Amino acid sequence: MGNAPITPARKLTDAEARLAEIFAMQQSADAPQLAKLRTAAFDAFAKTGLPNRRDEAWKYTDLRALLRDVKPLAAPPEDSAKQSARSAAVLEGVSARRIVFVGGYFAPALSDLADMEEGLSVAPLSEALAKGDAATTAQLGQVGKVDDPAFALNTAFMGEGVVIRVGVGVCVDRPIQLVFVAGAQPATYFLRSLVIVERGARATLIESFEGETAQEYHVNAATEVVLEEGASLERLKISREGAAAMHVSTFVASLAADAQLSDFGFNLGGAVLRNQSFININGQGAHAGLRGANILKGREHADATLFLDHAAERSESKALFKSVLDDSSQAVFQGKILVRPGAQKTDARMMARTLLLSEGAQANCKPELEIFADDVQCAHGSTVGALDENLIFYLMARGIPQAEAQSLLTEAFVGEVIDIVANRSLREALTGLVSERLRTR
């Protein structure tokens, strides 16, 4: 592969230099097509380096400043780590097909790949890559045009994840849950998944990220989803990372005609969390619902950045993001809606609401609309505020203690996004997670 060219005169940061070094040393048994993909991705990354606050898309999450060093690529986990991962990310009452990864490695003993529903295939990414599966390699990085350094890094280093295919017209009722548990040692994880939902098929995907350790570790995750005509996917991503963890994840989706996407990102912990979504609505009548919720405390920082590209007529997108911020935590919401010429009758709505529970908390909201069609409905808004004192008084006047009144009202605030989740057992499990998180405030 050789040394990647770093063109700018700027001196590389330690982290950038280390990434180039690791990439150069990466002993590759990759098929030529895959090696080419990785090299192209790393070259693209090297052109800009780590994104910083002068990059509009990364304005509030300066990765160059935040990523001071690069943790080593994860080594295979010890058995003890696997044992402790057994109970990770269990969503009470949700019967899911669990595929577990510990310390960045697939853990077959903890995973359920048996009795696969007809028309469903789930395989570890490492297998598909090792086999040189041409169909997979051809689709990786091709779901949408994403020009982003963090995503490019993921493509350059991607190690493990899944490839899921749901065949034409197949409805998979049982949610598929990917559980990524961090190992005990400082490490960097590059996780990548590809999900193809074929014509008229339907599935539910849960991605859970968990870390028990107080050690610093870095997650760079990416999921690409192809929704063919009339396909439907409900996706739920839960990040409950360790206190010193940095988690950057990229979600890329393409929607063909009449496809339905419902995405929900739920941040419940981690030092720095970034969820960036690139949603390409390419087919008429497609619908994308994008929701997010942050419940943050301490000095946690969560950034939701959204690019919604409407390229077809009569398509809809509804975005609703809610943040509950305590202590000195920070939430960022950036949302850009692009309506391309000819995407008439587009209906796009975007709303970010923040509840501040402390004076030291901070919210940054930046919506953008770029509209090149003349018969569309687009709206955006944001609110930032504290709990309504009058409501607290009303609840207390009925005998509810102050702390409980605040919890009830905060749960109600977050509840608006959770209520949209279609799967009832998932909705209840999420409500439980909210209560649990608020009780430990």
Place this chain on the structure above:
Amino acid sequence: MTALLEIRDLKAEIAGKQILNGYDLTVKAGEVHAIMGPNGSGKSTLSYVLSGRPGYKITEGQALLAGADLSQMSVDERAAAGLFLAFQYPLEVPGVATMTFLRAALNAQRKKRGEEEMSSPDLIKRVKELAKILDMDMEMLRRPVNVGFSGGEKKRAETLQMMLLEPKLCILDETDSGLDIDALKVVSNGVNQLRSKDRGIVVITHYQRLLDYITPDVVHVQSAGRIVRTGGKELALELEETGYARYQSEAA
């Protein structure tokens, strides 16, 4: 016997402005008192001071509930001690299911009093009984608290809360406002069911109309932040005739 509510020379202010100017009132168990008065005479202020709304500050005097100093208790402690304020404008609480709210309120009060919590099935049964008395559809109670309710529906819901919580002292702040005659009868019927020898009720109202349905034992006239006259139920009828003008000039 200790009075249920004993207010002595109470002075209170909001944002530095004195609203209650030496208020005296004694309510004994078993009694229904009506407090009448013109707009701006501090009727709602009295109810907020007693219930402990933030921003309402007692500067002098005392308010005792069954002998306990209200100013030493938080809002929820006052509720657990048996004080209930039926709001003039009950609030909508989006996202909080009515049954969740009722359960949280009842069981928080019971817990504070060292009583056993009510089980969910018992609670649902009790709420159903009360809804029937108040002519409320159970469907409404499956919604978030008061959300989308009409003025009359909110007052019924408020009365239902009061009947469920069984307070020692009920303060009804302009419960008749926004009620049509049918709702007025239903709500009054609910309040009348709460009349008992152990309970005190204070009805704050601008109009005599409500007192046709909830007959008071004692009627007070409030003006400029204190009680200026006290009499029997015939005083309410007299006020209906003469209006409040003479009390306002007296106070000024």
